[in-house]
Amino acid sequence: MTWGQEAVSNKEKNPAQPARAYETVLTSIEADLRAGKIKIGDQLPGERSLAETHGISRASVRDAIRILDAMGMVRTSSGSGPNSGAVVISDPAIGLSATLRMHVASRQLSVADIVESRILLETWAAQSADLTRDPARSAEVLRRTSELLEAMDEPGLDREEFHDLDSQFHVLLSSLAGNAVIESMMESLRLSISDYVSESVANDAAWQKIATVLRAQHHGIHQAVSDANGALASELLREHIQWFYTESAQL
Template identity: 60%
Template sequence: MTAGEAGAAPRGRTHDALLKDIEADLRSGRIKLGDRLPGERALAEAYGISRASVREAIRVLDAMGVLRRSVGSGPTSGAIVISDPSVGLSSALRLHVASSRLPVADIVETRILLETWSARAAAARDVSDEDLVQAAGLLHAMDNTGIDRATFHELDARFHVALSSLAGNAVVATMMESLSGSIVGYVKGAMGAMEDWPEVLAVLRAQHHGIFGAVRARDGDLAARLLEEHIEWFHQQAKAATGGAVPDPNGSAGSLPAG
């Protein structure tokens, strides 16, 4: 039985207690995806904590991607249960990458492990042409001759996530999206520092088409090899462009080693 079922709880409960209670209610099915939580006052009374603690818990759950807060009043206000795990994971990883606790090189290596596994798993599942529509659309968009670097990077990240999702593993897909988000600033900064961007862009496009062709041909081993070569190649280009420093996405490079 959760605190919501038990009524008022002992004094001194904090937002951590509410987080545990909401977790229990999600597990039991009392709270489900798409549900809108009651207002602050109702939550404070139901869970036996202060309204300030309720606000803090809602902020934490919003940052974790469990809830989406909406402002205003009336039937459309309040927090809705959405459960987007990549949001919280990506934010946490990005901060730890920024602190140099998680080296970019280790993020890159983990991406290789996940993406090569996904390529082989997707081939084993014998994905259909219909499953490839999203990746094909992103590939086509990246071929736009007038595309800018920021847009290309966004499409590139989505392309890799789309390919990884073909493995049919929700945890791997979430981890891929989170890893991609964790180094978004690093990649954007590196792209901005590349003086030979047109040449780099041509290679990236060719690599993407080769990877997609292998995936479409259900050749998991070839797709895995091409993915590894592609990811490692770009990482080396990024290091060369920034002198091994962690670049600022606004154009300057920091002094911390990228790994």
């Protein structure tokens, strides 16, 4: 059998799968986003309208909307008015983190690899931070991260609240690099192992010891960023992330 005959034979054995009905909706919405016909804040047409436009069932339209919701592309709500139905929001971290969480759960992605990727992103962001690019915004970010540090220093703070503030702190600092993709990826990496982080510390006594060290590390990182010392901030972030992962893995 020649190569051409073999290719034809394989094609006959494995015919191309027909596109799922909901994919026509996704493709159409993507095209409209690219063309600027749909923008952030716009309300998508209703189920009936989309079904008639694409010649598919309303059930298939609902499948498409659920996928867009899971991807962080729309927010859905019931009722009527400009904020009801499916409204375009575009929150990339939601879709990325949900996907990563599932693959971490299936053990196709390891927590160690997620941690290593986070180190790469955060240290790059620290090295690339430029407080002079937008001085007003940089000052606002540093003010907000300083407030987060004060909140995390509260002795009565529980673990969940601490982790939430900690996540905001790291994402805000990474935003100083001015790269929206890196910022979203970094946030998604943190969210993808949030359950692992919260479950890795066995009890409150162990957590209090770890929290004391984390607080000191956070202040050191913040000071280095405020001083525009990217090299030091990068090294402190690397030590901070590696230390917590090592400590929690041993508990």
